[in-house]
Amino acid sequence: MNERPDHTLYRELLNLELDGCLNVEQRARLAAHLAACPECVAEREQLRALTGLLERSALPVEPDFKQRVMASLPAAGWESRHPRTWSFPVAALAVLLAAGAGLLGAGSSARPGGAASAYGVLAALGGLLRAALVAGVGVTAASWRWSEMFVEQLLASPMSLTMFGVFVVCLNLVLVSLIRRGAGRHGSGEAAAAGPGAGHRPGARRGSHRDGRSTRGGRGR
Amino acid sequence: MTRGAVQPSDEELVAAVLAGDREGFGALVERYQGRLVNYLFRLLRNAEDAHDLAQEVLVKVYQVLDRYDPQYKFSTWLFRIAQNAAIDQIRRRRLKLVSLRIEDEDGEGRDWELPAPERGPYGDLRNRERAGAIQRAIDGLPWEYRELILLRHYGELPYEEIARLKQMPLGTVKNKLFRGRQMLKEKLQGFLTD
Numbered sequence: 001m002n003e004r005p006d007h008t009l010y011r012e013l014l015n016l017e018l019d020g021c022l023n024v025e026q027r028a029r030l031a032a033h034l035a036a037c038p039e040c041v042a043e044r045e046q047l048r049a050l051t052g053l054l055e056r057s058a059l060p061v062e063p064d065f066k067q068r069v070m071a072s073l074p075a076a077g078w079e080s081r082h083p084r085t086w087s088f089p090v091a092a093l094a095v096l097l098a099a100g101a102g103l104l105g106a107g108s109s110a111r112p113g114g115a116a117s118a119y120g121v122l123a124a125l126g127g128l129l130r131a132a133l134v135a136g137v138g139v140t141a142a143s144w145r146w147s148e149m150f151v152e153q154l155l156a157s158p159m160s161l162t163m164f165g166v167f168v169v170c171l172n173l174v175l176v177s178l179i180r181r182g183a184g185r186h187g188s189g190e191a192a193a194a195g196p197g198a199g200h201r202p203g204a205r206r207g208s209h210r211d212g213r214s215t216r217g218g219r220g221r
Numbered sequence: 222m223t224r225g226a227v228q229p230s231d232e233e234l235v236a237a238v239l240a241g242d243r244e245g246f247g248a249l250v251e252r253y254q255g256r257l258v259n260y261l262f263r264l265l266r267n268a269e270d271a272h273d274l275a276q277e278v279l280v281k282v283y284q285v286l287d288r289y290d291p292q293y294k295f296s297t298w299l300f301r302i303a304q305n306a307a308i309d310q311i312r313r314r315r316l317k318l319v320s321l322r323i324e325d326e327d328g329e330g331r332d333w334e335l336p337a338p339e340r341g342p343y344g345d346l347r348n349r350e351r352a353g354a355i356q357r358a359i360d361g362l363p364w365e366y367r368e369l370i371l372l373r374h375y376g377e378l379p380y381e382e383i384a385r386l387k388q389m390p391l392g393t394v395k396n397k398l399f400r401g402r403q404m405l406k407e408k409l410q411g412f413l414t415d
Contacts, residue, residue, distance in 0.1 A: 011399070011403075012395070012396075012399055015395070015398060015399045015402060016395070019373070019379070019380065019398075021379075021380060046406055046413050047402065047406070049413040049414070050402060050405060050406050050409065050413060051374070053351070053355065053409060053412060053413065054355065054374045054375075054405075055374075057351070057352060057355045058255065058259050058375070059258060059259050059262045059268055059271065061254050061255050061258050061272075062272055065250075065254055065258070065272060065275070065276070066247060066250045066251055066254060068276060069250050069254075069276050069279045069280065070243075070246070070247050070250065072276065072280055073243070073246070073280060073283050074280065074283075074284065076283055076284045076285075076286065076287075078239065078286065078287035
């Protein structure tokens with residue numbers, strides 16, 4: 001019995017052929033069928049014509065489209081989370097170091113015996129750092145996530161990093177000013193101890209703090 | 222350019238952009254602008270709107286690029302975002318999917334002309350007729366066929382990506398494309414012998 005070929009099947013194969021999705025077996029089967037079926041050959045031509053027609057109907061893209069897109073790209077959130085370069089953090093660190101060095105230099109050149117004051121400032125800063133580390137570790141050790149979040153927030157944008165830098169500088173300024181104030185008291189105490197009557201009290205240096213305070217109090221401040 | 226030079230893949234370009242190479246996104250724009258604009262143009266039926274929305278889509282893609290999952294194709298992700306944006310816009314504007322008209326600056330409508338090289342009064346007329354017929358034929362397709370035809374012919378997505386994007390079996394995609402093309406062929410019969 002001569003069975004009529006299933007054109008639907010071959011037309012599906014023609015569609016797959018159009019999209020380049022035929023495997024070797026399907027391709028051979030289709031070729032064998034097309035050799036004996038002018039109807040499916042005409043169908044193939046029509047499918048190709050349709051594809052060509054759709055392709056030719058494509059709208060040309062405006063010439064400046066890419067430039068427009070690139071010019072309108074905003075600063076995406078992920079950009080600050082993945083800094084493009086380390087130039088900003090390095091620059092921020094350099095500014096902080098320069099500010100610290102400047103403060104130390106100003107403190108040491110402000111009066112004779114600056115080396116000792118600078119040492120005092122450094123020691124105080126070391127003490128503050130140690131205390132901050134202990135406190136920070138204590139707080140954040142409860143959860144790694146906290147520390148991760150803190151670092152993430154810090155690096156979230158140049159602004160937050162800048163704010164943190166400003167905070168550190170301000171903290172240092174306050175600290176240095178407190179230390180200098182304390183050193184000033186110390187110095188005035190020494191001066192008072194070295195003044196008239198100092199010779200009458202051997203060992204006044206050991207009690208310089210008390211003496212300083214009483215001296216200042218004696219000035220009626 | 223060196224002939225035969227290997228072009229970076231979409232995924233490599235995305236990785237480069239995320240590492241700080243903004244120009245890598247320019248390469249992606251160049252690669253997809255034609256397909257994206259044409260896909261949106263067929264949905265919105267307005268050249269200017271298509272360009273504007275394509276720009277919005279690309280900007281949005283850039284903004285959320287770090288959320289792209291490289292285990293999927295970039296084009297699938299891009300066209301999913303584009304399709305959602307287009308559907309939103311169609312709903313917002315309540316576009317009537319009837320005819321293909323674009324507006325001049327003076328507000329008068331004119332038919333979109335194909336950039337086919339047929340010149341002269343008859344050629345222009347034929348181009349306009351053909352362009353209108355194509356858009357009407359596409360608009361006349363049921364939505365389930367239309368979106369696949371557009372993704373395949375204008376988005377140039379392969380079957381597998383369409384299946385993933387539409388979350389339908391591969392066999393269904395093939396079947397719907399087959400049926401959609403049959404319908405288009407019938408509607409455009411008069412233009413297939415040009």
